[in-house]
Amino acid sequence: MANYTSNFLGRQPKKKTVEEETRQAVPRVRTPCAQWTRVRPKASLLLPEAERSYDGSPPSAETDYFLTTMAAITVDFQLCFIFTFLWLLTRFCLSAFFFKKQKDYDLPPSPPSLPVIGHLHHLLSVPTHKSFHKVSSKYGPLLHLRAFNIPIVLVSSGSMAHEVLSINGLNFATRDREVPIMEKSLLFGSFGFVSAPYGDYWKFMKKLLVTKLLGSHSLERTRLIRGEELKTFRAMLFDKAARNEAVDVGEEMMKLTNNTICRMIMGRKCSEEDGEAEQIRSLVTESHGLVRKFLIASTVGRLLKKVGILLFEKEIMEVSQRYDELLEKIIKEHEENPNQKEDRDMVDVLLDVCADDNAEFKISRNQIKALFVELLLGGTDTSAQTTQWIMAELINHPEILKTLREEIESVVGKTRFVQETDLSNLPYLQAVVKEGLRLHPHSPILVRTAAEGCKIGEFYIPQNTTMIINSYAVMRDPDSWEEPDEFQPERFMVSPSKGKEEMREQLALNYLPFGSGRRGCPGTNLGYIFIGVAVGTMVQCFDWSVNGNKVNMEETGDMTLRMAHPLKCTLVARVHSSASFEPVDG
Numbered sequence: 001m002a003n004y005t006s007n008f009l010g011r012q013p014k015k016k017t018v019e020e021e022t023r024q025a026v027p028r029v030r031t032p033c034a035q036w037t038r039v040r041p042k043a044s045l046l047l048p049e050a051e052r053s054y055d056g057s058p059p060s061a062e063t064d065y066f067l068t069t070m071a072a073i074t075v076d077f078q079l080c081f082i083f084t085f086l087w088l089l090t091r092f093c094l095s096a097f098f099f100k101k102q103k104d105y106d107l108p109p110s111p112p113s114l115p116v117i118g119h120l121h122h123l124l125s126v127p128t129h130k131s132f133h134k135v136s137s138k139y140g141p142l143l144h145l146r147a148f149n150i151p152i153v154l155v156s157s158g159s160m161a162h163e164v165l166s167i168n169g170l171n172f173a174t175r176d177r178e179v180p181i182m183e184k185s186l187l188f189g190s191f192g193f194v195s196a197p198y199g200d201y202w203k204f205m206k207k208l209l210v211t212k213l214l215g216s217h218s219l220e221r222t223r224l225i226r227g228e229e230l231k232t233f234r235a236m237l238f239d240k241a242a243r244n245e246a247v248d249v250g251e252e253m254m255k256l257t258n259n260t261i262c263r264m265i266m267g268r269k270c271s272e273e274d275g276e277a278e279q280i281r282s283l284v285t286e287s288h289g290l291v292r293k294f295l296i297a298s299t300v301g302r303l304l305k306k307v308g309i310l311l312f313e314k315e316i317m318e319v320s321q322r323y324d325e326l327l328e329k330i331i332k333e334h335e336e337n338p339n340q341k342e343d344r345d346m347v348d349v350l351l352d353v354c355a356d357d358n359a360e361f362k363i364s365r366n367q368i369k370a371l372f373v374e375l376l377l378g379g380t381d382t383s384a385q386t387t388q389w390i391m392a393e394l395i396n397h398p399e400i401l402k403t404l405r406e407e408i409e410s411v412v413g414k415t416r417f418v419q420e421t422d423l424s425n426l427p428y429l430q431a432v433v434k435e436g437l438r439l440h441p442h443s444p445i446l447v448r449t450a451a452e453g454c455k456i457g458e459f460y461i462p463q464n465t466t467m468i469i470n471s472y473a474v475m476r477d478p479d480s481w482e483e484p485d486e487f488q489p490e491r492f493m494v495s496p497s498k499g500k501e502e503m504r505e506q507l508a509l510n511y512l513p514f515g516s517g518r519r520g521c522p523g524t525n526l527g528y529i530f531i532g533v534a535v536g537t538m539v540q541c542f543d544w545s546v547n548g549n550k551v552n553m554e555e556t557g558d559m560t561l562r563m564a565h566p567l568k569c570t571l572v573a574r575v576h577s578s579a580s581f582e583p584v585d586g
């Protein structure tokens, strides 16, 4: 090293003395700048000798050695400085040229947070969508939050949601990778479709769902089933009216949707007599309670998540076991008595796939069962809660109810009950349903995960970030909707001032009650049918009232939106229940 430094400074190499040769044998240590430097043991003892050599006398061999060593160290520091400078310069250049993309876009802004838990308190407050709405109204439509160490991006405007769900739809096609899986459970288990990552299994099941159950062709095939169930629903309402009994709208709607979906999937009704129907309804209600707990536990830190899930693992497994027994019974019935070709239902179709070794995708019995559980959960409460909200709005807005009734009477006439095939001719009824879904979306929070880092708006979203799209905030955004908190079905009517194209654009960007993109709801059409015919029937056949004249519209729910005070009302029949459809006073 001494030679090297001398050469570096342009000095002539000195002939080595024996002492110098010996010095080279002194052990070497690594300096902070990572260069090899020789040091003598007890170097500090040399200092007085060095000072003494200033008196003019020739320096001793010791002093000479000290000075040489110091010079070497000084040069080492210079080198160190040069290398550090070069290193910093290289880093700067690299980041300027190669990492330009990440540097150009910052993370979305972050509102004030609490120590350790970050923004978790917003996630845990009830109703969650309202707490998020308040934050986004104050700090902006794209915010970077964190729950403990989990990064979350909150999306609250139509244009940002469109970028996530549609423009970058493939990158955000999986719900939440952070959600823990309960291996053996039909609920939240590894067999599920709703929680499945975007991939071959999800694509295969989605195709089956659309072609065999929820697509327009399949819906036409099962129209008779829905007509029969609607008749039972109407008869129950006439019965309650005749007995002057209050109606719990949500509860009765749950019966209608539950029975209909069971029949559509399994080809048969769940019997009221042996308690099967009630068993399914209570399982669905219990499952909704668990979904909420599970989602909250999934959003907290990794360690707490495990603890959180463990807390109600027993409860989840018990519900899963009860579903399993019921569904196993139904599947066995199908295996023993398969339906004929024209009567084949979803169970028959899935059992065929399960037994077919050449099927595009091999599915298991547990995957069939998990899908049914998810369809019952996804299709029943959603329509039931929305219908309840819409009836509450109609009771609070008698002039809208009157306009709707006039439309039904003018289109359907006074000789028959409203039915599914009338819906396309009832634009005001469709507008009422759409407006109810806008103001009261059943699932106001949509969740996605970024498969890769990408740009949304002017900001960078890192890989694996959990995206929370607050559809409630999007559908009440004053920049997109006039008087956003008011119930005004007219906004969905095509008019000379607002053409079809403008309406389509508005819906594509700012209307998300069924989500959007690849993971958007495949049951949208069925949902519109359930709600449309139920609201149409209730408005056509009865007058509705509640205690105190006005319905209390207070909201509750953590991940779903529910009425804090479920709608219970009294009804008076306007027409006879007989098929002749005579007006009561006519």
Ligand code: HEM
Pocket: 193, 194, 195, 206, 214, 261, 374, 375, 376, 378, 379, 380, 382, 383, 386, 441, 442, 443, 446, 447, 512, 513, 514, 515, 516, 517, 518, 519, 520, 521, 522, 523, 524, 526, 527, 528, 531
């Ligand atoms: C008013 C009625 C309904 C509403 C408001 C509703 C709402 C939703 C929403 C918000 C999502 C999440 C979408 C997203 O993440 O982008 C969803 C997903 C889903 N819904 Fe519905 N839904 C309704 C009816 C139905 C019905 C009748 C069924 C079937 C019987 C159904 C089955 C599903 C399924 C299977 C998914 C998961 C889709 C996937 O992960 O790819 N829904 N629904």
